[in-house]
Amino acid sequence: MIETLNLPLGERSYPIHIGAGLLDRAELLRPALRARQAMIVSNPTVAGLYLERLQAALADVQTDVVLLPDGESYKSLGTLDAVFTALLEKRHTRHTTLVALGGGVIGDMTGFAAACYQRGVHFVQVPTTLLAQVDSSVGGKTGVNHPLGKNMIGAFHQPRAVLIDTDTLGTLPEREFSAGLAEIIKYGLIGDLPFFAWLESQMDALRAREPEALRQAIATSCRNKARIVAADEREEGVRAWLNLGHSFGHAIETGLGHGTWLHGEAVGCGLVLAARLARRQGELSEAELVRIQALMERAGLPTRPPTELSAERMLELMRVDKKNLHGALRLILPQGLGRVRIAEAVSEAEILAVLAGA
Amino acid sequence: MIETLNLPLGERSYPIHIGAGLLDRAELLRPALRARQAMIVSNPTVAGLYLERLQAALADVQTDVVLLPDGESYKSLGTLDAVFTALLEKRHTRHTTLVALGGGVIGDMTGFAAACYQRGVHFVQVPTTLLAQVDSSVGGKTGVNHPLGKNMIGAFHQPRAVLIDTDTLGTLPEREFSAGLAEIIKYGLIGDLPFFAWLESQMDALRAREPEALRQAIATSCRNKARIVAADEREEGVRAWLNLGHSFGHAIETGLGHGTWLHGEAVGCGLVLAARLARRQGELSEAELVRIQALMERAGLPTRPPTELSAERMLELMRVDKKNLHGALRLILPQGLGRVRIAEAVSEAEILAVLAGA
Numbered sequence: 001m002i003e004t005l006n007l008p009l010g011e012r013s014y015p016i017h018i019g020a021g022l023l024d025r026a027e028l029l030r031p032a033l034r035a036r037q038a039m040i041v042s043n044p045t046v047a048g049l050y051l052e053r054l055q056a057a058l059a060d061v062q063t064d065v066v067l068l069p070d071g072e073s074y075k076s077l078g079t080l081d082a083v084f085t086a087l088l089e090k091r092h093t094r095h096t097t098l099v100a101l102g103g104g105v106i107g108d109m110t111g112f113a114a115a116c117y118q119r120g121v122h123f124v125q126v127p128t129t130l131l132a133q134v135d136s137s138v139g140g141k142t143g144v145n146h147p148l149g150k151n152m153i154g155a156f157h158q159p160r161a162v163l164i165d166t167d168t169l170g171t172l173p174e175r176e177f178s179a180g181l182a183e184i185i186k187y188g189l190i191g192d193l194p195f196f197a198w199l200e201s202q203m204d205a206l207r208a209r210e211p212e213a214l215r216q217a218i219a220t221s222c223r224n225k226a227r228i229v230a231a232d233e234r235e236e237g238v239r240a241w242l243n244l245g246h247s248f249g250h251a252i253e254t255g256l257g258h259g260t261w262l263h264g265e266a267v268g269c270g271l272v273l274a275a276r277l278a279r280r281q282g283e284l285s286e287a288e289l290v291r292i293q294a295l296m297e298r299a300g301l302p303t304r305p306p307t308e309l310s311a312e313r314m315l316e317l318m319r320v321d322k323k324n325l326h327g328a329l330r331l332i333l334p335q336g337l338g339r340v341r342i343a344e345a346v347s348e349a350e351i352l353a354v355l356a357g358a
Numbered sequence: 359m360i361e362t363l364n365l366p367l368g369e370r371s372y373p374i375h376i377g378a379g380l381l382d383r384a385e386l387l388r389p390a391l392r393a394r395q396a397m398i399v400s401n402p403t404v405a406g407l408y409l410e411r412l413q414a415a416l417a418d419v420q421t422d423v424v425l426l427p428d429g430e431s432y433k434s435l436g437t438l439d440a441v442f443t444a445l446l447e448k449r450h451t452r453h454t455t456l457v458a459l460g461g462g463v464i465g466d467m468t469g470f471a472a473a474c475y476q477r478g479v480h481f482v483q484v485p486t487t488l489l490a491q492v493d494s495s496v497g498g499k500t501g502v503n504h505p506l507g508k509n510m511i512g513a514f515h516q517p518r519a520v521l522i523d524t525d526t527l528g529t530l531p532e533r534e535f536s537a538g539l540a541e542i543i544k545y546g547l548i549g550d551l552p553f554f555a556w557l558e559s560q561m562d563a564l565r566a567r568e569p570e571a572l573r574q575a576i577a578t579s580c581r582n583k584a585r586i587v588a589a590d591e592r593e594e595g596v597r598a599w600l601n602l603g604h605s606f607g608h609a610i611e612t613g614l615g616h617g618t619w620l621h622g623e624a625v626g627c628g629l630v631l632a633a634r635l636a637r638r639q640g641e642l643s644e645a646e647l648v649r650i651q652a653l654m655e656r657a658g659l660p661t662r663p664p665t666e667l668s669a670e671r672m673l674e675l676m677r678v679d680k681k682n683l684h685g686a687l688r689l690i691l692p693q694g695l696g697r698v699r700i701a702e703a704v705s706e707a708e709i710l711a712v713l714a715g716a
Contacts, residue, residue: 077435
């Protein structure tokens with residue numbers, strides 16, 4: 001079964017196809033191409049598994065391939081340059097289409113390369129990790145990291161289509177699978193209490209990668225994300241909710257060096273830290289906090305920040321977060337289960353207390 | 359006298375102020391700032407002359423400065439990174455405003471940095487060269503060069519205001535002044551025959567840098583550019599006219615190494631080469647060609663391509679131009695004086711003949 005959602009953004013609207021075996025369904029991919037020229041961007045691991053099938057679906061257009069080194073630590077301006085070089089060497093025009101085949105790092109970089117190449121070309125997302133399927137491939141946030149902060153350089157650039165082949169999850173390492181679950185749980189916490197409860201009942205099925213549970217979890221996540229992005233494409237308001245757990249998470253990633261913890265692992269831990277802060281502020285009951293922690297643990301995710309990072313260092317890193325306004329710390333925090341609020345000028349003492357495990 | 363034009367682009371509309379002594383007019387600059395934080399981007403030469411006055415106009419906001427090395431050869435992703443580092447080190451939020459103080463290289467890079475920093479912040483253009491004042495500061499084309507092609511990486515990102523202080527032209531070296539005249543002559547050729555005739559009558563006054571002639575030439579150029587950009591912001595149609603002479607020009611710049619010839623010098627030569635090609639095709643009379651060549655010479659601009667570049671090498675470089683469609687050479691060419699056309703699939707033999715000086 002293929003489920004197709006639509007992300008309604010006027011002339012930038014696009015379909016999100018979800019199902020098993022989509023990878024070589026040319027009829028889903030081809031309408032998203034602008035002309036008969038495409039550049040597949042991937043990494044050696046993913047390409048070894050799926051490149052051939054994707055190329056088969058593009059057999060009748062000029063299809064070139066550029067492989068980037070694998071991992072968050074390569075999500076940089078320098079790596080991006082390799083994509084531009086490949087595009088120019090193969091004479092890709094402003095009517096080319098980039099195809100991102102891989103996880104969030106590949107998707108974010110391909111999207112940003114598409115935003116910048118000749119001031120903007122089309123691109124398609126073919127996410128192959130759970131995290132990319134439920135989060136980064138949808139919504140048009142693209143970019144790279146800077147040594148001083150994650151995702152600090154980028155663009156809003158929407159794909160022309162998202163193809164989510166759930167079969168690709170079969171080869172995903174356990175850690176990466178759990179990392180994806182963090183973002184799925186996030187949608188429950190943000191605004192979908194029934195989904196949170198469903199996840200509590202289906203966590204074992206999900207970790208066993210039962211296809212029907214997976215399809216449903218991915219589709220519900222994408223539907224939640226699409227609704228929020230449609231309401232606020234450029235993050236002037238409610239889209240900021242999607243950053244629940246991310247201020248803590250980005251600090252962990254930057255502090256340890258990008259790639260040490262997976263993004264989803266850092267976010268999973270960040271969700272729990274945000275919940276603990278909300279608990280301290282009386283916005284969450286003890287029972288609700290326990291449910292969140294328990295689900296995160298069942299998903300195989302960390303619930304304590306890395307011991308290598310002091311509370312003070314974490315706080316320092318959180319101060320450069322994009323979401324801060326005029327220098328004051330700004331966080332998304334749970335307000336009960338299934339609801340969040342934007343907390344302005346959060347007390348640094350409170351944050352330090354949570355980070356120190358109080 | 360201050361003349362203010364408006365570039366009408368809906369919610370992205372902005373004013374273009376033209377006049378003497380605008381540099382420290384806080385009341386023109388301040389409405390363009392998003393919050394009380396600004397980063398001035400400049401180079402050592404320009405900063406030495408004008409930075410203090412601009413800073414005075416921003417005395418009551420957090421104003422930081424980043425100086426980039428001077429010259430087209432530094433218009434790269436690597437140099438851009440220095441801007442991001444400065445912004446992050448000084449904790450600039452997504453509500454900061456970048457201020458470009460300098461020529462086209464500074465303006466293009468600052469605009470692209472603003473397009474990408476935290477996925478987009480405000481910026482203001484304060485162009486200090488004639489070329490930047492009449493061309494690159496208006497219209498929102500931003501970007502950097504790639505070793506394989508000029509302006510291949512960039513974004514459409516409109517400034518919030520353009521402040522053109524004609525006093526800054528007093529310190530401009532002769533070569534750079536002539537380079538600016540190339541783009542001014544271009545507006546006459548594209549669609550303003552009366553302006554072309556006016557330039558023929560005023561070229562001596564312009565080269566003597568008489569203030570009133572300068573103000574009028576700049577204002578007419580900006581008005582022509584604003585009209586075209588308003589009709590076609592993202593270059594799907596008529597905006598391509600502005601590239602008259604640029605396919606040849608970019609090939610010269612890339613072939614010699616960016617910065618060897620100034621952009622305006624390459625464009626001036628490119629305009630003449632385009633006119634010669636139009637002449638071969640019977641689209642321009644001999645008398646019209648002679649008028650174009652004569653005006654370019656009086657402006658102090660080259661009318662022959664550099665001897666270091668063979669015709670074959672120039673053609674090879676022209677093949678990777680952004681304006682090409684599906685691999686076929688696409689050029690903007692004069693059609694009579696004061697009119698242009700988009701020529702598709704131009705014969706390479708004809709181009710070679712023109713490049714070889716036939």
